[in-house]
Amino acid sequence: SAVISQKPSRDICQRGTSLTIQCQVDSQVTMMFWYRQQPGQSLTLIATANQGSEATYESGFVIDKFPISRPNLTFSTLTVSNMSPEDSSIYLCSGLGQGRKAFFGQGTRLTVV
Amino acid sequence: GESVGLHLPTLSVQEGDNSIINCAYSNSASDYFIWYKQESGKGPQFIIDIRSNMDKRQGQRVTVLLNKTVKHLSLQIAATQPGDSAVYFCAELQGNEKLTFGTGTRLTIIP
Numbered sequence: 752s753a754v755i756s757q758k759p760s761r762d763i764c765q766r767g768t769s770l771t772i773q774c775q776v777d778s779q780v781t782m783m784f785w786y787r788q789q790p791g792q793s794l795t796l797i798a799t800a801n802q803g804s805e806a807t808y809e810s811g812f813v814i815d816k817f818p819i820s821r822p823n824l825t826f827s828t829l830t831v832s833n834m835s836p837e838d839s840s841i842y843l844c845s846g847l848g849q850g851r852k853a854f855f856g857q858g859t860r861l862t863v864v
Numbered sequence: 865g866e867s868v869g870l871h872l873p874t875l876s877v878q879e880g881d882n883s884i885i886n887c888a889y890s891n892s893a894s895d896y897f898i899w900y901k902q903e904s905g906k907g908p909q910f911i912i913d914i915r916s917n918m919d920k921r922q923g924q925r926v927t928v929l930l931n932k933t934v935k936h937l938s939l940q941i942a943a944t945q946p947g948d949s950a951v952y953f954c955a956e957l958q959g960n961e962k963l964t965f966g967t968g969t970r971l972t973i974i975p
Contacts (some may be wrong), residue, residue, distance in 0.1 A: 752939055752965045755907075757907075776924035782961055783959075784962070784963070792968075793965045793966065793967050793968050794908070794953070794963075794965045795955060795965075796962055796963070796964075798890075799962070843907050843908075845963070847961055851896055851957055851961065852910060852913065853898065853955075853957070854897070854909070854910060854961055855900075855908045855909075855955045856904075856907050857905075858906070860905075
């Protein structure tokens with residue numbers, strides 16, 4: 752299985768600032784995704800990170816708020832911009848590998864104060 | 865719209881007993897399903913998967929059953945252990961390769 756590393760693992764940020772989360776996979780994956788998981792809830796897909804092109808966002812998520820980069824097959828970043836307390840959540844990176852199995856990083860726990 | 869959901873939000877099971885976690889899905893076109901386990905402070909961990917051309921698949925202490933007639937998925941965990949305590953999610957992989965997650969069930973193993 753693919754090993755997916757995220758950093759930071761957690762952060763406390765001031766409102767109005769931005770945080771960039773990095774995701775590194777140890778092997779090539781066909782697709783990479785970013786999810787949000789609010790406390791006590793399930794995972795919601797934010798966007799598909801496309802290599803070398805703009806990410807594909809789900810309904811309710813926009814590029815200005817969540818810019819995403821994927822410069823190569825094994826690395827992606829998610830930025831949470833102009834943060835508010837409502838952005839406090841766990842952000843998870845996922846990679847789709849062989850056999851369509853999706854693996855996840857350990858998540859980034861973000862608290863906005 | 866299409867969705868994947870769970871019947872029971874919480875489940876408590878005596879250590880050593882078997883547990884069954886259920887999931888309903890509504891997208892009849894889905895062809896691949898995955899169960900994940902998520903422990904506190906960690907990301908979801910792949911447990912077992914099943915394709916729509918199968919109705920049962922077994923792993924180590926886990927079995928997934930798929931009933932396409934009623935669009936129902938279940939995860940059976942045999943001889944539960946304290947380490948099985950976690951939140952379990954079913955997920956549906958659509959043709960566009962996007963995972964849709966169910967609500968989640970919190971499984972607590974009672975010593």
